[in-house]
Amino acid sequence: MIRIMMIGDVFGRSGRRALKDNVVELVREHKIDLVLANGENAAGGNGITRENAREIFDAGVDVITMGNHVWNKKEIINYLDKEERIIRPQNYPPGTPGMGFGLFKTKNNDVVGVVNMSGRIFMPELDCPFRCADQVIPLLREKTSIIIMDFHAEATSEKAAMAYYLDGRLSAICGTHTHVQTADERILEGGTAFITDIGMTGPRDSVIGVKKELVIRKFITQMPQKFEAATGLYQFNAVVIDIQQETGQAVAIKRIQNFE
Amino acid sequence: MIRIMMIGDVFGRSGRRALKDNVVELVREHKIDLVLANGENAAGGNGITRENAREIFDAGVDVITMGNHVWNKKEIINYLDKEERIIRPQNYPPGTPGMGFGLFKTKNNDVVGVVNMSGRIFMPELDCPFRCADQVIPLLREKTSIIIMDFHAEATSEKAAMAYYLDGRLSAICGTHTHVQTADERILEGGTAFITDIGMTGPRDSVIGVKKELVIRKFITQMPQKFEAATGLYQFNAVVIDIQQETGQAVAIKRIQNFE
Amino acid sequence: MIRIMMIGDVFGRSGRRALKDNVVELVREHKIDLVLANGENAAGGNGITRENAREIFDAGVDVITMGNHVWNKKEIINYLDKEERIIRPQNYPPGTPGMGFGLFKTKNNDVVGVVNMSGRIFMPELDCPFRCADQVIPLLREKTSIIIMDFHAEATSEKAAMAYYLDGRLSAICGTHTHVQTADERILEGGTAFITDIGMTGPRDSVIGVKKELVIRKFITQMPQKFEAATGLYQFNAVVIDIQQETGQAVAIKRIQNFE
Amino acid sequence: MIRIMMIGDVFGRSGRRALKDNVVELVREHKIDLVLANGENAAGGNGITRENAREIFDAGVDVITMGNHVWNKKEIINYLDKEERIIRPQNYPPGTPGMGFGLFKTKNNDVVGVVNMSGRIFMPELDCPFRCADQVIPLLREKTSIIIMDFHAEATSEKAAMAYYLDGRLSAICGTHTHVQTADERILEGGTAFITDIGMTGPRDSVIGVKKELVIRKFITQMPQKFEAATGLYQFNAVVIDIQQETGQAVAIKRIQNFE
Numbered sequence A, B, C, D: 001m002i003r004i005m006m007i008g009d010v011f012g013r014s015g016r017r018a019l020k021d022n023v024v025e026l027v028r029e030h031k032i033d034l035v036l037a038n039g040e041n042a043a044g045g046n047g048i049t050r051e052n053a054r055e056i057f058d059a060g061v062d063v064i065t066m067g068n069h070v071w072n073k074k075e076i077i078n079y080l081d082k083e084e085r086i087i088r089p090q091n092y093p094p095g096t097p098g099m100g101f102g103l104f105k106t107k108n109n110d111v112v113g114v115v116n117m118s119g120r121i122f123m124p125e126l127d128c129p130f131r132c133a134d135q136v137i138p139l140l141r142e143k144t145s146i147i148i149m150d151f152h153a154e155a156t157s158e159k160a161a162m163a164y165y166l167d168g169r170l171s172a173i174c175g176t177h178t179h180v181q182t183a184d185e186r187i188l189e190g191g192t193a194f195i196t197d198i199g200m201t202g203p204r205d206s207v208i209g210v211k212k213e214l215v216i217r218k219f220i221t222q223m224p225q226k227f228e229a230a231t232g233l234y235q236f237n238a239v240v241i242d243i244q245q246e247t248g249q250a251v252a253i254k255r256i257q258n259f260e
């Protein structure tokens, strides 16, 4: 059995502090073999810097996945090609900096394939994530049966459709992007673990990470607001998935919510 | 103390069966005083008929709220003006058939105000739901301090912003529309209960209610598909909220998920 | 020199009548070698039937291009594979019925390549039209230097970007979809003729083809309306493009507007 | 008879130069009584500064209308309340800085009402422009029968629907926002002049004003690009409308395109 923890969008300073307070402890307590975190909001809500990434890795995260905010901090563009532990959605056009998938070793030398994918409903115009998954999963399966997808998408329909489409072909599909954890974690018939959204690891008293006054003002006035990350107490949102090594099938998925 | 149950989007035959199997039992067991259900998908996923509504009321629901699918079945247009127990989003233009809010009596003669509202992000172009809430809540507060909003919206940011905006002015804001229950139920500082989405009451093995093959085919081919409600075992998604009568403040919100 | 006429979205009965009244006459008068028409709205505004197509070909059109309404009439799905003179946007997923480009002979046995492409801004989630053009244009150039694209798209920015991107690689890019003719026809530096939108061939006294009362009611009420094609006097919208055979470069593009 | 010129979105330095080169001359030549210009892109494509506005007024423009870019330059927020000659879309929420309509005197002391309105299709979530027009037009009609609307909108359907909806209630509805002039100018039955879009006054060799390489790169890579206004030769896009003073009915609308 292999146990993987996947952490929902790490948002700003508060989110990074949550990692420091929780990851090492949870890894020890739950004997977790590999830790993934979505880092698209690490830098004050907007993208990720090299320094943020270092901080996240230092906190015990093994792999960082991204999403629509991947390019917000310009420095990441060059950094991505050097840092294999950060992946961005695979369905960006060919030639995009960085990679959309990777193979990562656990402490026990088990190999885990991780894919990052972006939805298209209410999202940027990327390549078809379904066909993109059809291409990338077999590449990973040549090396390992344990494959995890971070499906960064808005629409619940697109996330559920992807999960059923890929059921049996990978170990887990975990949604990110909405910053709200859903209560629908389950193992599908084919052995694929699924949750619509892992949620957000960041400031709890906020509108999906942002200072609530600013977002409210935006909705009320329809005038642009410079969004700032909220500060204050954090929430830590993650899932822990147990996977049979031989088959790559998930046997359990469990939601985690820790609060400061 | 008053206890209200609010049920997530009732989807098709399977969803209506879930009501029959669960509502009366839950009401008795939990001593629930009033039952609300979102009925926008009652008729095979698309709108609601008079017959569906009768079935839902017979199952023990006291008030039906709606959403973007409200007009899918034409017959409802006339019916809405006669049936005060069905409300549609209040932020439709003035002159729209039906009402967007109402006052409803519990078995103990407590009066509960219910408002239905629609979001605007990735949704139809309706009136501003924030300003609309500013208008309607005082009207209800003249009659009762117990007020519940079904905020039918897609974006998590719009739902959270509304919740914080109205915190302290009503008893509960419960999101609907995404058909996936979220795990973020809580009582805000001002005493307003909030959950981003209650989820769906309908066929479990489906893409948010629809036969999964059809939705997958839609995404893969980008060709139109006639969507049909999935059949089979149901899930029942709801929340139960406890409210102090004098203040209208919520003291507890609890998620419910029952499975066939 | 070769002269091609391209006709904007043919809308309903009124649009089909416009073809009968104008095409043969214009072809004779202007010595036109090939006639293309966008037929996505031929069937009462919604898609095209086999019978509509026959009528359009009989009126003197040589090639029919389509757009987002291509699948509205189910019968076309099988018909497309048999009728090479109808093409649908090339950037539908591989495996889609029909073809997105073709080679067509003029009366003088000149070969013209025609490509149909769809935009993605405010449009369905298809494959990247820029990369798709990169793939298909070389295939056509192996056979002919005369290549015309119907770029069916909403956003003026996407249309202009495509035109500049492909300038010098094909003879003409003509936009369709907005149903309003633009006054920006020109020859770009590399010899590619461009117009943002050819406009609509259909009922003039209408909201882009539809009965105006119905569209106004839709906007005012935000309730669904069954749209019907307007009737009455037509407008005929087209462009005529002159192309040097040897180079494939356009030397002239002229707008046509005839009114009943 | 009164003659009004309305100039399409003035884009960057190149657009401002176009005003200096053309407005005074056209006013003299055509005996124009009032000049309106959409200024939402005056500041390098993004909003307008006080200095830009001064430059535009100095070039001979009497009234500046705006659009979705109105707030891009922060300084305008305070300036709007002091400068009555700049109006922003009227259907922003009540309480928004500035005004959405105004009364302006021509050299001959004729009074012209000008309204700025924003569409909602593929645009920000503002108040219903149709109902907003119903409110504001009677206010203006109390003072004058000559009323012009700049309807800043993306969708051709919304623009045409508005034109037919208001036909006979004002003198002219001219669309802006797409930056491409349409060739559909006409007088509707009720005497209202209409054009779907006046076009853009700015750099010709560009993608709707922006350096074409940047926009192409955006579409190809789906990575954010810092957009810059193109430089180089300009195009000047406008319409001239003749209106009967007594009735407020338009008798002629003529498109203008000047090139550097």
Ligand SMILES: [Fe+2]
Pocket (backbone or CB within 6 Å): A009, A040, A041, A067, A177, A178, A179
């Ligand atoms: Fe995020």
Ligand SMILES: [Fe+2]
Pocket (backbone or CB within 6 Å): A040, A067, A068, A069, A152, A176, A177, A178
């Ligand atoms: Fe995201």
Ligand SMILES: [Fe+2]
Pocket (backbone or CB within 6 Å): B009, B040, B041, B067, B177, B178, B179
């Ligand atoms: Fe629903």
Ligand SMILES: [Fe+2]
Pocket (backbone or CB within 6 Å): B040, B067, B068, B069, B152, B176, B177, B178
């Ligand atoms: Fe809904």
Ligand SMILES: [Fe+2]
Pocket (backbone or CB within 6 Å): C009, C040, C041, C067, C177, C178, C179
């Ligand atoms: Fe069309």
Ligand SMILES: [Fe+2]
Pocket (backbone or CB within 6 Å): C040, C067, C068, C069, C152, C176, C177, C178
């Ligand atoms: Fe179209």
Ligand SMILES: [Fe+2]
Pocket (backbone or CB within 6 Å): D009, D040, D041, D067, D177, D178, D179
């Ligand atoms: Fe503009």
Ligand SMILES: [Fe+2]
Pocket (backbone or CB within 6 Å): D040, D067, D068, D069, D152, D176, D177, D178
């Ligand atoms: Fe604009």
